[in-house]
Amino acid sequence: MEAPLEYAIGIDIGGTNTKFGIVNHRGEISHRGEISSTNHTEVEDFITELYENLKPAIKEIGGEELIKGIGVGAPNGNYYNGNIEFAPNLQWKGVIPLAKLIHKKFKIACILTNDANAAAVGEMMYGAARGMKDFIMITLGTGVGSGIIANGQLILGHDGFAGELGHTIIRPGGRLHKGTGMKGSLETYASATGIAATANEMLEKNPKENSLLRKLPAKKIDSKAVFEAAVKGDKIAKEVFKFTGRILGEALANFVMFSSPEAIILFGGVCKAGDMLMKPVKKHMEKNLLPIFQNKIKLLFSELKESDAAILGASALVWEKK
Amino acid sequence: MEAPLEYAIGIDIGGTNTKFGIVNHRGEISHRGEISSTNHTEVEDFITELYENLKPAIKEIGGEELIKGIGVGAPNGNYYNGNIEFAPNLQWKGVIPLAKLIHKKFKIACILTNDANAAAVGEMMYGAARGMKDFIMITLGTGVGSGIIANGQLILGHDGFAGELGHTIIRPGGRLHKGTGMKGSLETYASATGIAATANEMLEKNPKENSLLRKLPAKKIDSKAVFEAAVKGDKIAKEVFKFTGRILGEALANFVMFSSPEAIILFGGVCKAGDMLMKPVKKHMEKNLLPIFQNKIKLLFSELKESDAAILGASALVWEKK
Numbered sequence: 001m002e003a004p005l006e007y008a009i010g011i012d013i014g015g016t017n018t019k020f021g022i023v024n025h026r027g028e029i030s031h032r033g034e035i036s037s038t039n040h041t042e043v044e045d046f047i048t049e050l051y052e053n054l055k056p057a058i059k060e061i062g063g064e065e066l067i068k069g070i071g072v073g074a075p076n077g078n079y080y081n082g083n084i085e086f087a088p089n090l091q092w093k094g095v096i097p098l099a100k101l102i103h104k105k106f107k108i109a110c111i112l113t114n115d116a117n118a119a120a121v122g123e124m125m126y127g128a129a130r131g132m133k134d135f136i137m138i139t140l141g142t143g144v145g146s147g148i149i150a151n152g153q154l155i156l157g158h159d160g161f162a163g164e165l166g167h168t169i170i171r172p173g174g175r176l177h178k179g180t181g182m183k184g185s186l187e188t189y190a191s192a193t194g195i196a197a198t199a200n201e202m203l204e205k206n207p208k209e210n211s212l213l214r215k216l217p218a219k220k221i222d223s224k225a226v227f228e229a230a231v232k233g234d235k236i237a238k239e240v241f242k243f244t245g246r247i248l249g250e251a252l253a254n255f256v257m258f259s260s261p262e263a264i265i266l267f268g269g270v271c272k273a274g275d276m277l278m279k280p281v282k283k284h285m286e287k288n289l290l291p292i293f294q295n296k297i298k299l300l301f302s303e304l305k306e307s308d309a310a311i312l313g314a315s316a317l318v319w320e321k322k
Numbered sequence: 323m324e325a326p327l328e329y330a331i332g333i334d335i336g337g338t339n340t341k342f343g344i345v346n347h348r349g350e351i352s353h354r355g356e357i358s359s360t361n362h363t364e365v366e367d368f369i370t371e372l373y374e375n376l377k378p379a380i381k382e383i384g385g386e387e388l389i390k391g392i393g394v395g396a397p398n399g400n401y402y403n404g405n406i407e408f409a410p411n412l413q414w415k416g417v418i419p420l421a422k423l424i425h426k427k428f429k430i431a432c433i434l435t436n437d438a439n440a441a442a443v444g445e446m447m448y449g450a451a452r453g454m455k456d457f458i459m460i461t462l463g464t465g466v467g468s469g470i471i472a473n474g475q476l477i478l479g480h481d482g483f484a485g486e487l488g489h490t491i492i493r494p495g496g497r498l499h500k501g502t503g504m505k506g507s508l509e510t511y512a513s514a515t516g517i518a519a520t521a522n523e524m525l526e527k528n529p530k531e532n533s534l535l536r537k538l539p540a541k542k543i544d545s546k547a548v549f550e551a552a553v554k555g556d557k558i559a560k561e562v563f564k565f566t567g568r569i570l571g572e573a574l575a576n577f578v579m580f581s582s583p584e585a586i587i588l589f590g591g592v593c594k595a596g597d598m599l600m601k602p603v604k605k606h607m608e609k610n611l612l613p614i615f616q617n618k619i620k621l622l623f624s625e626l627k628e629s630d631a632a633i634l635g636a637s638a639l640v641w642e643k644k
Contacts, residue, residue, distance in 0.1 A: 076614075086614065134480040148580070150479070155472050157582020158456040159618070162472075164579040167612050169572060172493065180612060254490040258470070258580050260479020290489050290502060292398075292408065296481070 006068045007061055009054065009108070010315030012115065013037055013074035015089035015142075018050065019307070022057055022067075023315035027126040029308060031057035043092045044101060051105050069318035070102055070110040073118030073310055078160040082112045088179055111317045115139075115310060117154055117163060119267055119302075120147025121320060122313025128265050128303040135261045137302075138165065138252075140270035144187040144194075150259050166191070170251045189247040192223040192270055199226045199240045211236040227273050241273055245280025252281065253288035256297050263298035267309065271301050328390045329383055331376065331430070332637030334437065335359055335396035337411035337464075340372065341629070344379055344389075345637035349448040351630060353379035365414045366423060373427050392424055392432040393639035395440030395632055400482040404434045410501055433639045437461070437632060439476055439485060441589055441624075442469025443642060444635025450587050450625040457585045458577055459624075460487065462570075462592035466509040466516075472581050488513070492573045511569040514545040514592055521548045521562045533558040549595050563595055567602025574603065575610035578619050585620035589631065593623050 010029070011020045018037045021029040033053050040046040058064055076087040082099025084090065102110040113121075120137035123129040129137070133152040139145040144166030148155040155162045166187035167180060174184025175197065188194050199213055199221050212229040213221055213236060229237035252264055270277065282299050289297075304312060332351070333342045340359045343351040355375050362368040380386055398409040404421025406412065424432040435443075442459035445451040451459075455474040461467040466488030470477040477484045488509035489502060496506025497519065510516050521535055521543050534551040535543055535558060551559035574586055592599065604621050611619075626634060 132480075134484075150472060150477050150484075151475050153473050155477075155581055157472070158454075158584035159582055159614075161614050162456075162580065162582035164582075164612060164615075168576040168579050169610055170494070172572060182610065182612075250491060250494060254576070255580070257486040257490050258484065258577070259477055260481055260484035260486075262480035288491055288504065290486060290504075292481075292483050293486075 005062075005066060007066055008068050008315035008318035009058075009070040010311035010313070011050070011070060011072045012118070012310030012314055013072060013077075013090070014115070014310075015075070018046075019311055020050065020054065021311045021315075022061060023312060025319065027312055027316075029311055031060070032311070033057075038091055041091065043096050043098070046092075047101050047105050050102075054106075064106070064108055067108050069321065070106060070108050071118065071314035071317035072098065072102065072110060072112045073115040073314040073317075074098065074112060075115055076161075077112040077114045077117075079111070079113040079117070079154070079156050080160040082110065084112070111321055113154070113156075113317060114145070114147075114163070116145030117147040117156075118313035118317060119145075119304075119309050120149055120265075120313070121154065121316045122304060122309050123265055123267070123302060124149055125316040125319070126304060126312050127309070128300045129263060132262050134259060135263045135265060136165075136255055136259065137265045137267060139268045140190060140192070140266060141268040142192055144191045148259060148261075150261075155259075165251070165255060168251065168254070170247055170254075186247070186251045190244055190251070190270070195223040195226055195240060195244055195270065196221050198243055199237065202236050202239060202243075206236065209236055213237060223270055223273075227276065230273075230276055238276070241276045242280045245277050246284045248277075249281040249284025249286075250288050252285045252299075256285070256289055256293050260293065261297065263300050265300050265302055267302035267304075268306070327384075327388060329388055330390050330637035330640035331380075331392040332633035332635070333372070333392065333394045334440070334632030334636055335394060335399075335406075335412070336437070336632075337397070340368075341633055342372065342376060343633045343637075344383060345634060347641065349634055349638075351633055353382070354633070355379075360413055363413065365418050365420070368414075369423050369427050372424075376428075386428070386430055389430050391640035391643065392428060392430050393440065393636035394420065394424065394432060394434045395437040395636040395639075396420065396434060397437055398483075399434040399436045399439075401433070401435040401439070401476070401478050402482040404432065406434070433643055435476070435478075435639060436467070436469075436485070438467030439469040439478075440635035440639060441467075441626075441631050442471055442587075442635070443476060443638045444626060444631050445587055445589070445624060446471055447638040447641070448626060448634050449631070450622045451585060454584050456581060457583045457587060458487075458581065459587045459589060460574075461590045462512060462514070462588060463590040464514055466513050470581060470583075472583075477581075487573070487577060490573065490576070492569055492576075508569070508573045512566055512573070512592070517545040517548055517562060517566055517592065518543050520565055521559065524558050524561060524565075528558065531558055535559060545592055545595075549598065552595075552598055560598070563598045564602045567599050568606045570599075571603040571606025571608075572610050574607040574621075578607070578611060578615050582615065583619065585622050587622050587624055589624035589626075590628070
């Protein structure tokens, strides 16, 4: 007789939406769903809505006995204590004992970590980092997140908050980050928001340079618009990616000299720029590395579908747990 | 009957001298010795001299059967393959299979790692990091080295070269590092050499400012002279430490956001400056940290005697080895 199948539930809590699914050991997702993250001021009500959505699926696969655990990726999620702590983009403020509340409602063990860590674990189990024991995942979206794997393990730090590489200072005294008040952090340049800011700055500094981007009001210029203009050969738009790639490449060189990863894996919306971003990133990373690190760190895009990665990554936490 | 005592040999290979000793499990060093690192153009002859020096000591403690292993810390020492690879400050060029050669000569297992990693392991077993699973060791000497411990393990990276934090760029486009050709790396500012360079720069930029350091020719100004002048209240000398502390503090903030260590431990000659250095380091580290990291990372000086730390650290590798 075959051993009964085991499943994990993967939940990805984002600032706007929460996605979930049931995942088997091969990384196949079924029973996908999505609810709003902002419908409930009380986190308990949010968990109840999540439960009501997942209940029929749990029943259908054979009941909660077959579910080994629930993995959750969330901003500022702390693996050690299962709390979401002071997440600026969620409406539940302060310290939220999320894993405990989910366990109470579902009667299933729950593991929490931050979203970028979950994505890194997902990439290690199902994506571009299969078989790697040392790599860094950089998520380039509205913000810049990171998950670091060394010796085959997530680097969580003494308090569970390791891997905030988006907030490392790469241009001392540089661009102001409105959320943190710090100047010159990687996130202010390499995020989608940062790319839009760079585009607006460059348009302003080069008033005589023609650009497709001038047809848009400043607030409508986003990283997608910059990419589309660059594809059409727009000079300023291309410069924006060169500049962004330079800053990101310099930052990656610093990260390499920290943990000497086999690969750096880029993930998230900004990656759609492809070679336009990757070429300057690679050039400036290599330029800033000691010779012993040159030409051996792989620079890869994630192999996971963006919509799946977070669910897979969160569920992978369950299989990883001893 | 008590179990027989076990010993480890600790060897620290520096650019000028090589120190060694026999260490017991309590971290007590006996049979200390020192030879020149530069007397032999052939590494085999150097190892023979080392062997001749250690032979009587090994005999005295009861023979090589009681020695569990030999631990060596050396610049660019690679833990994975036991090679010293392209060490700029040693006269043996290229790839030197040091662990293999030592094993052949001594008939005792040999483990090699870079000097800062060895110091970090020593600090974890016998020093300020006892009981810690996540900390960063920064060595501030002629250069700036580092050893990173996360999840209770040395971070070695995929190739054994992780932890080159002295070469991370903290001031893009800044001071030239003559050894690497890179600009603005931490080492160009926070090393003893960097402090001397800062002093000379400040004297030149402020020609009307009186300073005790003006009594010395530029080449005689070293970090010790700057410290002594600062203790006497010399304004420029005090500014040098403020500036150095600021740069180091900013760099440490970046490192914290990588691995969120319980402590950062400073080690090496530059630490003699004490509070003169530590106060600005702490101020600028805290200033550049996200709130979730503020006021919780311990900033400590090493608790190991500098002359002992390297030997203890190298020997500790032997006990650590499974």
